[in-house]
Amino acid sequence: MLIYSNRLHVRPAALIAGVSLLCSVGTAHAAGVTDQDIINDAQTTADVVGWGIGPRGQRYSPLKTLNTENVAKLVPAWTFSFGGEKQRGQEAQPLVHDGKIFVTASYSRIFAIDAKTGEELWQYDHRLPDGILPCCDVVNRGAALYDNLVIFGTLDAQLVALDRDSGKVVWKEKLDDYKAGYSFTSAPLIVKGKVITGVSGGEFGIVGRVDARDAKTGELIWTRPTVEGHMGYLNGKESGITGELNATWPGDLWKTGGAATWAGGNYDPDTNLIFWGTGNPAPWNAHTRPGDNLYSTSTLAIDPDTGKIVWHYQFTPNDGWDYDGVNETIAFDMDGKKLAAHADRNGFFYILDRSNGKLVNAFPFVKQIDWAKGIDLETGRPIEASARAGDPSKSEDGKKGEVVFVAPSFLGGKNWMPMAYSPDTNLFYVPANEWGMDLWNEPITYKKGAAYLGAGFTIKPLFEDYIGALRAVDPKSGQIVWEYKNDAPLWGGVLATAGGLVFTGTPEGYLKAFDAKTGKELWKFQTGSGVVGCPVTWEMDGEQFVAVPSGWGGAVPLWGGDVAKKVKYLNQGGSLWVFKLPKA
Amino acid sequence: MFKSAILTLVCVAAGFAHAASSRLDDIREVGEITVAVYENFPPFSFREGNQLRGIDVEIAEEFAAKIGVKPIIRVVGADESVEDDLRNNIWKGHYLGGGVADVMVHVPFDRELQLRNDRVRLVGAYYREQIVIALSAEHNPAGDVLELFTREKVGVELDTLADFYLLTANAGRIRHNVVHFTRVADAVTALLAGRLTGVMAPRSEIEGAAGKRIDELVLVEPGRLPGLMRTGWDLGLAVKQGHDALAEAVQSALGELHSSGRLAEIFAAYGVTYQPASQMRF
Structure with missing residues (x-):
């Protein structure tokens, strides 16, 4: 029901033109980031060269200098302000390589910072056009490194490759037309020399897509639409349509079917597959599009060499609750089996065979799920409960339809913020939220000056004392081993380390460290604004560092309801915090 | 909210002077009124070459002239709902900046919509x-x-x-x-x-x-047609709640444009049959 359409001619006055502010020039030109560096990212402790801290996205570091015994002593090493007049949500995961930190910030900005001193090396402010109006805050989730390039996407749906030493533009490619509702907020993924991207814009009229470009030149190699009936391309030639035309969509609705690919993807070298999530189908009223509406609300396993869909798994067929399926799918091994895990908006935690997409297990990771009684392990399909809003066209009197309460809310049992997996504890650490929504049809509503059939919704917390819950989920038993409850909804990424630690941030401003085995809170630090970014860790000169962006924003403050009172007092910000242990 | 709006209106009509200068005073002092119209929306507001044309654009020009100021037309995109548009363009402004307009054209003139949006005031219904x-x-x-x-x-x-x-x-x-x-x-x-x-x-x-x-x-x-609940609605203008003198000024301007036949002329110039609103004010 979220039809993210916004286009307004406003001038973001504070934005500087797309210029690189060169503050100092690096002297030694070290070796560029290679495919091997990216594949090995999870093992190499001196750097973090890609989204997910390793291509599988486990967000696990083998570092143990910092551990459960000494984390209480962790102190700031330095902090860096993103500056500017505009702040809002800072959801990025920083990258670290060759003594430099590359971190993106709100309003399509990126900074290169000296990792030792916290001094700025350069800053690039992308010039955003007047006509832009992104739906869901002005966040950016991070960059990708390849060779001598740092590559990131912008709110006006461009992909920009900068020289990592100078911050100067090397190439720039248009991902799609921002005027048609396309945008970009996630971190690009690099696989075998290709930069792989999705598109944002939950708006009606758009169709999701995964694109691969030559990372060094920006030249398009393949493109794969996520809605059945659309043609894919490889090297400029047709490479087959996605799915089968009109198999799960009526009429011409597939042409504008949604399934945006806005949250990025992971890569599993073992199976040579990219795992990419897709958003909800359009239009919002599920009664108008009977059928599964493939491949909305799914994880797609895509061959990085050709862009072919090897398998798919759909979480919420014929979605009627706005349960985007964009959350990450993470490769991991259990009992000698090659599996993948996914914690969906819809409240279920899925374990899939990552070679073929077959469902191995599915269980709730939140306390209340109303839309389905469970997932049938034989068919892989949900056992739906009767929790859909009625067909608005059946309303007799044109008044507000019956109110249906459904948990989770459309913001999900878990949203975009990535979970972590520790091969030491064999647990997933899931940033979950406990909330539901009142859902009703709103016949007396208007859109662009015309009567419209809309949906009304109000998000409601399920419990008085918390919404957020960091949960340690055992993928074998389906049990929650421990949980940490947080008053405000959790909206930041998670990091696990071999030091037995789990890090995550809170909207209240803290970066916190927990004992990975017990969930005991071992350390916290107040960063001054909400933490909705993704923490990373690395080693430099024999010391272990932890970094996280701070700056409250994202989708939560844009939705009111009863959640507002838990977050309305939170102040915005925009900075990168870096921590380490004091020298003995 | 609605009662208090009527109350304020009565006070103005009865001639109780405002202590502070009103938004209308400011508009007259600067000599400009900002009016929001939807982008790419023929026959109401659209570009022909470099020129902005359309029924809503001409209506804005006409009521600005009656107030005695120059219209500054702000072309805006439609958000998810009219309520979002009212927030973005009239009472709050979008978070990317750019401020608000004094008046938004082409806003459904509906009592329910008014009751749900107490930050704005709907006035000057001009079309059915x-x-x-x-x-x-x-x-x-x-x-x-x-x-x-x-x-x-x-x-x-x-x-x-x-x-x-x-x-x-x-x-x-x-x-x-x-x-x-x-x-x-x-x-x-x-x-x-x-x-x-x-x-x-x-x-x-x-x-x-x-x-x-x-x-x-x-x-x-x-x-x-069975099952089609609404087939018609009135269109009017929105101003920020509290800008009562401005509301009254555009209300009476639209009333004059209707009774003089000028509204019908504007619609006819774009090939559209003019249908008066079912009510000019609530």
């Missing part, structure tokens, strides 16, 4: 919009149009009331024949070119798009 079905002229307008569309193609603008209605009408038997367009004007072009049998959309947009070729079409009024 109506959903119609346009058929190519050889079709019998007295026939069963819904039955016709189970066999023939019908065009709609994506994500509109007509779209949702036809996707579910006749127990879904029309669904496969619904053809989606990003603008009504494109659907009408397809209809006139013989690629569709019908178009369902607001009358003004169909008439504006067809222009002189409107004679090649028959317009069916949807009074007898």
Whole structure:
């Protein structure tokens, strides 16, 4: 029901033109980031060269200098302000390589910072056009490194490759037309020399897509639409349509079917597959599009060499609750089996065979799920409960339809913020939220000056004392081993380390460290604004560092309801915090 | 809220002077009034070459002239709902900056909408919009149009009331024949070119798009379509709540434009039949 359409001619006055502010020039030109560096990212402790801290996205570091015994002593090493007049949500995961930190910030900005001193090396402010109006805050989730390039996407749906030493533009490619509702907020993924991207814009009229470009030149190699009936391309030639035309969509609705690919993807070298999530189908009223509406609300396993869909798994067929399926799918091994895990908006935690997409297990990771009684392990399909809003066209009197309460809310049992997996504890650490929504049809509503059939919704917390819950989920038993409850909804990424630690941030401003085995809170630090970014860790000169962006924003403050009172007092910000242990 | 708005209005009418200068005073001092219109929305607001034209644009120019100031037209995109548009353009402004307009045109003049949006005041109803079905002229307008569309193609603008209605009408038997367009004007072009049998959309947009070729079409009024809850609504203006002198000024300007026949002239200039609003004020 979220039809993210916004286009307004406003001038973001504070934005500087797309210029690189060169503050100092690096002297030694070290070796560029290679495919091997990216594949090995999870093992190499001196750097973090890609989204997910390793291509599988486990967000696990083998570092143990910092551990459960000494984390209480962790102190700031330095902090860096993103500056500017505009702040809002800072959801990025920083990258670290060759003594430099590359971190993106709100309003399509990126900074290169000296990792030792916290001094700025350069800053690039992308010039955003007047006509832009992104739906869901002005966040950016991070960059990708390849060779001598740092590559990131912008709110006006461009992909920009900068020289990592100078911050100067090397190439720039248009991902799609921002005027048609396309945008970009996630971190690009690099696989075998290709930069792989999705598109944002939950708006009606758009169709999701995964694109691969030559990372060094920006030249398009393949493109794969996520809605059945659309043609894919490889090297400029047709490479087959996605799915089968009109198999799960009526009429011409597939042409504008949604399934945006806005949250990025992971890569599993073992199976040579990219795992990419897709958003909800359009239009919002599920009664108008009977059928599964493939491949909305799914994880797609895509061959990085050709862009072919090897398998798919759909979480919420014929979605009627706005349960985007964009959350990450993470490769991991259990009992000698090659599996993948996914914690969906819809409240279920899925374990899939990552070679073929077959469902191995599915269980709730939140306390209340109303839309389905469970997932049938034989068919892989949900056992739906009767929790859909009625067909608005059946309303007799044109008044507000019956109110249906459904948990989770459309913001999900878990949203975009990535979970972590520790091969030491064999647990997933899931940033979950406990909330539901009142859902009703709103016949007396208007859109662009015309009567419209809309949906009304109000998000409601399920419990008085918390919404957020960091949960340690055992993928074998389906049990929650421990949980940490947080008053405000959790909206930041998670990091696990071999030091037995789990890090995550809170909207209240803290970066916190927990004992990975017990969930005991071992350390916290107040960063001054909400933490909705993704923490990373690395080693430099024999010391272990932890970094996280701070700056409250994202989708939560844009939705009111009863959640507002838990977050309305939170102040915005925009900075990168870096921590380490004091020298003995 | 609504009662207090009326109360304020009464006070103004009774001549109780405002202590502070009103927004209208500021507008007159600067000599400019900012008016928001939707982008790419013929026949109401659209670009022709470099020129901004349309019924809403001319209405803005006319009421600005009556107030005695210059109109600054701000072209805005439509958000998810009119309520979002009112927030973005009238009472708060969007978080990307750019501020707000004094007046927004083409806002549904509906008591329910007013009650749900107490940060704005709806005034100056100027037109009665109506959903119609346009058929190519050889079709019998007295026939069963819904039955016709189970066999023939019908065009709609994506994500509109007509779209949702036809996707579910006749127990879904029309669904496969619904053809989606990003603008009504494109659907009408397809209809006139013989690629569709019908178009369902607001009358003004169909008439504006067809222009002189409107004679090649028959317009069916949807009074007898089962399950279509709303087929007509009034359009007016929105100003920020509390800007009462401004509200009264645009209200009386629109009243004069209606009674002088100027509104009908403006609509006619764009090929649109002028239908007065069902009520000029609540």
